[in-house]
Amino acid sequence: xxxxxxxxxxxxxxxxxxxxxxxxxxxxxxxxxxxxxxxxxxxxxxxxxxxxxxxxxxxxxxxxxxxxxxxxxxxxxxxxxxxxxxxxxxxxxxxxxxxxxxxxxxxxxxxxxxxxxxxxxxxxxxxxxxxxxxxxxxxxxxxxxxxxxxxxxxxxxxxxxxxxxxxxxxxxxxxxxxxxxxxxxxxxxxxxxxxxxxxxxxxxxxxxxxxxxxxxxxxxxxxxxxxxxxxxxxxxxxxxxxxxxxxxxxxxxxxxxxxxxxxxxxxxxxxxxxxxxxxxxxxxxxxxxxxxxxxxxxxxxxxxxxxxxxxxxxxxxxxxxxxx
Ligand code: SF4
Ligand code: SF4
Numbered sequence: 591x592x593x594x595x596x597x598x599x600x601x602x603x604x605x606x607x608x609x610x611x612x613x614x615x616x617x618x619x620x621x622x623x624x625x626x627x628x629x630x631x632x633x634x635x636x637x638x639x640x641x642x643x644x645x646x647x648x649x650x651x652x653x654x655x656x657x658x659x660x661x662x663x664x665x666x667x668x669x670x671x672x673x674x675x676x677x678x679x680x681x682x683x684x685x686x687x688x689x690x691x692x693x694x695x696x697x698x699x700x701x702x703x704x705x706x707x708x709x710x711x712x713x714x715x716x717x718x719x720x721x722x723x724x725x726x727x728x729x730x731x732x733x734x735x736x737x738x739x740x741x742x743x744x745x746x747x748x749x750x751x752x753x754x755x756x757x758x759x760x761x762x763x764x765x766x767x768x769x770x771x772x773x774x775x776x777x778x779x780x781x782x783x784x785x786x787x788x789x790x791x792x793x794x795x796x797x798x799x800x801x802x803x804x805x806x807x808x809x810x811x812x813x814x815x816x817x818x819x820x821x822x823x824x825x826x827x828x829x830x831x832x833x834x835x836x837x838x839x840x841x842x843x844x845x846x847x848x849x850x851x852x853x854x855x856x857x858x859x860x861x862x863x864x865x866x867x868x869x870x871x872x873x874x875x876x877x878x879x880x881x882x883x884x885x886x887x888x889x890x891x892x893x894x895x896x897x898x899x900x901x902x903x904x905x906x907x908x909x910x911x912x913x914x
Contacts, residue, residue: 640768
């Protein structure tokens, strides 16, 4: 079954030594991004704009600065010290314009450490060596490495280079994707993964466009291909009150999975939480879902029953208001 993508993994990009990725976090000891204990690499850049995005630091593809208004003591050292005039006071926080050369003088001189760099570039070998440090944990727990984001497949050339290196070292490799990617690219990378974590959000295309900024056509096409190719996959469905949690939507997802992914191992229903609200504030972005309640346990149990009709081997629920 794992024929698609074979052959592709044998030839690495010729510039492998110089290939870099832009990432915004490396999370060790993760237990939520695939089986066992994992290290999750969060890659920058996303081609969707889901209203409920939990990782807004991952939206922009480039490395950039943010100003933490809670830490700032208002000394204005940064505003007065930037030779490029790249910082301005917006009233609600400081903004960094396109003239910023990322020299980091302002961050280094800030007495309150209120200017943070979001993102860094890493090379293939540098990241491989970091990820190998936790191999004993992966081996003991049946874990490994997960590439997440943002949308990790936007940096597919880097994945093309690093995935065979990790797999060659005996590490289980997962990709966590929203699937809005050209099918040839998607198939090349997913075909090399040991497991694909794939988000499905909304079945009705009009609503999908409205709430995520893009059509779901490519996503459904790629999900159906995963089913046909027999790639090991866990589907993840964010349960967002008022957006994805209608009976019609969840039944539609269950039916799609039943028809297109007959040997699906698992579906995870992930309840909404607002832990990312502070991240939006620091990025000086509006948080569109402010005030949205958490999902009640009784509702989640009902959604679990609906999703069981997908025929998946397991349906898990998490992040809900217990006892309601
Ligand atoms: S240097 Fe730091 S503390 Fe001073 S105004 Fe700038 S961000 Fe705030
Ligand atoms: S990183 Fe350098 S160029 Fe950018 S705002 Fe700070 S001092 Fe100015």
